Structure formats: C-alpha cells, structure tokens
Amino acid sequence: MNSIKLAYHKITNWEYWPYQIVYFPIYFQYLYYVLRTKSFFYFNASNPTIRNGGFLMESKKEIYDLIPQKYYPKTILISKSDTVNTILEKCHLENIIFPLIAKPDVGLRGTAVKKIINKEELKAYHNRANFNYLIQNLIPYSKEIGLFYVRYPNQKEGTITGIVEKEFLIITGDGKSTMEELLLKNPRFAFQIPVLKTELKEKIYQVLKEGEQLNLVPYGNHCRGSKFIDTSHYITPQLTETFNQICQEIDGFYFGRMDIMFESYEALAEGRNFEIIEINGALSEPTHIYDPKHSLLYGWKELTRHFHYMYEISKISHEEYNNPYLSFKDGLKEFKKHHQYYDVILKF
Template sequence: MKNVKLFFHKLTNWEYWPYQVVYFPVYFQYLFFAARAKSFFFFNAANPSIKNGGFFMESKKEIYDLIPQKYYPKTILIPQATPTNEIVSKISDSHIQFPVIAKPDVGLRGTAVKKLYNEKDIESYASKAKFNFLIQDTIPYDKEIGLFYVKLPNSKHGTITGIVEKEFLIVTGNGQNTIREILNTDPRYQFQIKALEKEYGAQIDKILPLNESINLVPYGNHCRGTKFIDASIKITPKMITTFNAICSEIEGFYYGRMDIMFSNYEDLENGKNFQIVEINGAISEPTHIYDPKHSIIFGWKELLKHYNYLYQISIQNNHKGHPYLSFKEGISEFKKHNNYYNTILDF
C-alpha cells in the first residue's frame, strides 16, 4: 500500500518526474539551436574556462581554481587510490578541520557526497571511491541557496535569473517515535529511507528525544530529499550589483548556478558572510522551478528561457574566438561521461 501511495505521489507531483519528461520541449529547442549554431555541442563555448562549458566531465577542483579563495571553503584534491595516511596528512597540512565534506571531483547530482567525522570515515570513503575526490572544510553557515547567474559576453553586466532556497532533510523528535517512523510521515522523506538505511544503519530505528533535531542529509540536493523553494523574490538590484562584481573575478564564467551557503540575505546582498559550495556550468538547472507550488508549465517556460540564454552566450563567445566541440570530440566526451556515470553509481 505504501508503495502505491508513493507511486501516485510521484505521478501527481511533477518535481519527481523523470528528467526525460520534464525536458521534453527543451529537446526540440536544443535541436533548433544546434542547427543554427551548426554544432551539436555549441554549449562548450558558454563558459570558456570550464571544461565542456560545464556540461559534462568538468572538474570541480579546476572550477574552484578559477574562484578567488576568499569565496569558497578550503579544498584539496585526492587522487583515486591515495593511501589513508597520506589523505589525513594532506588534511592536516591544509588546516582543514573535521568534520569534512567529501565529494567526487566530477560530480553527479549529489551522488557520493558525504560528511566525514574522523580518520575511520576517511578510510571507508577512500576504499570505495573509484574516482578522484575532494575534501573540504565544512562551511560554517546554515542557509543554502542556488543562485542562477547569466551574462551575455557582449554586455557590461549580467543578472540573477532565479534563487532557490534549500530546506534540508531535518527531522525533529517527539520522544516517542523512531527516526524511521518520523520519516514515514512525509512522502519526500519516504523516498530517501533506503539510502538512509545504507548510511545510518540501525540508527534510524532509534527514538529521537523530544525537540531534538537531526540533519540527515547536510547538503542541499533534491535527489537526496532536500525541498526546493523559489526565493527569486529576494533578488534585488543591490544583490545583482554585488554578484556582477563577484562573477567578474571568476575567469570565463557567464552561465550557471552558484550553490551558496550564507548567514542572512542582508549580508549576502553586501557580499559578506557567505561561501560558494560549487559552481555548475552549462548543465545547470534553474532549480527554483522545482518548488512544489509551481506548475510544469512554469517549469517549461523557465527551462526554455534559460536554454535560450545558454545559446545566446555560446554564440557570442564563439564569435569572440572560443570554439565549439567538434562532433567527434563531443561524442568522445559523452562516452566518458556514461562510463563515469556507471562508476560513480556503484559507490
């Protein structure tokens, strides 16, 4: 019965629909743009300093290296098969403190992102990771948003096209029910129980004390149970000015979503007390569309609008001398992506 209810919840809430369905009208727009650009991989020129424009197989570490250090947490790259003692030594030398965040250098919708509390956790993560990964300081702010930024290369200034707030998978105890029982009261959380069983084991069957809260997934990913809330109303002229200045310091960045943790909107507006979790390039979604209050029609309009921006930016950068990927190169990169996809899903 529970599975049937979850099926109908997915069916009647389009935020859970397969991306092939959500993106259906975008495919036709994309083919039209590809024909006009005479390149199926025109998006490569969207962000010239990021591999493949940030559409696939881009290194997060290489993107961090484009960002001034003051804007993101201390981060180190750990090559696959690095011994645990070397990892711990690198963490110490970099003055990164436990708990740390570990995540693949080439990401995939939040897969294999973990919070690690000690050397034992490091050893466990490294033993399973068949990929290069990053270790980061935990960001000291508790609010997270995705801020979508676009700038036409021929324009002096860009703009913010949307902000999504992220409501983490946090449960609060009543002193009577187990964590599992609390999770079962919300379909959004029910979808995550299998993954949480794998991560927390028997802990999810413990009773959570009255008013005690626990953040079961401390990173804002929709696939991991985070609720997305459209906060575009928070965009102000001052915030746009601030992020035009910030993004001007990031070489070759014209299109994408910046995931940001911050203290409050007033400080963010003034460029204070925030850190960039990561920057997503040409593959970025305007994730404010996944607010449950929005219709699929709203989602389609926003997707089409943003892919139009992607096309316009790519064309202008191409005219400035930034090449598109050839069809052969693009197919090769796509095959690498598929192989990597299968590897990371095995984590």
C-alpha cells in the first residue's frame, strides 16, 4: 500500500483528521461557557478531587489512589531517579511480574505505553524515560472498552452515555507474508509500521504460520492502530446500576471515561471479572464517535452533548459545593507545564 493510498484513506475517513478540525464547533461552545461561568478554566470543578478536573497534567497514580484497589491492577509509581534494581524490588514487593505494562504517570494519548517482556526491556525503557511512569501487572481479560460516565454532583445516580469497544492491532499469518506485508494489507495497521519497526526491529520481517495470530499492540489506543466500535447498545439498567455503585466509591468523580478490560458484557453488568485500566476526566472524549460507521455530524453532536454535561457539572460543583474554578493565572501556568511535558514525552 503506497503513501498516496494511505493519504487518501486519511482524507476520506474523518476519524484520522486533526483534532483542530474535529473540534471546530466545540471552540465556540467553550467560549460561550466561559462567558457564562466567567472563567476560562471552569472545567477544573468537574472532578474536584482530580488535578485540573482531569483536563491536563493529572497524575494517573493520584487517580488510582481514589479508586478502591479491587477495581484496578497492581500499580507502582517509578521515579526518574530510581535504579533498575530498586524498580525490581518494588515489583517483587507488589507481586508484579513480567510481562508488565509501563506507561507515563501523566499520559498523552498512548505515547510511551509499552508492554515490557523482561529486565533488559525494562532497563531500556527506564533509561529512555525522562519522566515519572507507572508499572502495572497485565490485566488477564481480553476485551477492552471505554465507558463514559456522567453524574451530577447533587444527584446520587448517574448515567452511562456511551461505550466504545476496542479492536486491537492483531495480525493473522498466512504462512507466506512477513509481518510488515500483513500490516500493509490494512490501512489502519499500515500507519503503525514506522513505530512498529522501531519496536520490533528485525522481527517485523518474520513470517507467521498460517492461522497464527499476533497482537502487536496489547492496549486499545486509536493512535496505535486500534479500531473503535460503538457498542452503546450494551448499556442496560443493570450495567448502569453497577457503575453507579462503583463510581460512588470514587470520591469526586463525576465526568469522564473509564477504560476497562473485562471478560464479557454479562459479567461486567454483574460487577465481576473486570479491571479498570484508567480513568480520564475533563479531557475525556466520547470515543464511540470514532466508529467508522459514524458521520462527522454525529461526532459533533456527541461532542457538544458531552461538553454540555461537563459545563453543567462544573457549574453545580462550583455553586453548590464551593469547588473553585482554576484562576486564569494558575491555568496559564498549568498549560505551560503541559506543553513543556508534551515536548519531553514526544521525544521518547
């Protein structure tokens, strides 16, 4: 598949368009809410226990600390100053074993998230990581979704507004083609070849046996080749009741997307056989919009709907519960930190 065909695929599928275009109507909506709240950073109050409401520079470890341990995998925070031996000792104490997942404590759309197979890969990751990061046990379930949850601070019960299932970057061998050739057969996968060449090196030229499957990116991230499928039809009263109970155990969480790995929708609705990968706050997207079957107009409708939820939640949180809006001065400082961090993590 040549570069012209890939470019055409990007142009004709809006899920790949720059966010500045996709979010164009939201800019005007945001400015309207700024005038209503008299704050450029009103979203800070949407999730009052999460830094900046989860809009930027929020620590994943601090969010995990809000969640009961039974709902997420064993997780440890690694500092840039830690040695590899210290990290291995921490893993031993928490019963975290290889293979494991490493990811930045302050994330950026899946950048620098990596499955680590052994001590040598861990050492290589640590030497490159000029940022604090998390190490987690692999979650033993095969399915992954993003479940968007909304609850007003003055109400006991909330609602699930959308579910996206994530189809991983899995290739199937034919006994003749190299992994690179198999990737080239799917435009979504072909976009990932430059990154995968860096990660896999010579392995990318191996030939898989006929019928052999290989998951090259074992986490559901759109920018790493996962396909997003809208499975909101799985929202049921039972599932909603289950997540009302779960989210009420997470202090100060009212708006955001929970990324979850699970066994089946039936078990999930019953509150069993699942683990929360992470919780995303005010910057969360209702990612079910990126299902290829949806139009851009549908995407705009869902984005404006969720942005309105965030505004209403922030306003109630501020007016009825005295949760402050971030000041303009402090907000600019946070954006400056964010852009500095952005430059660091993109060099990984």
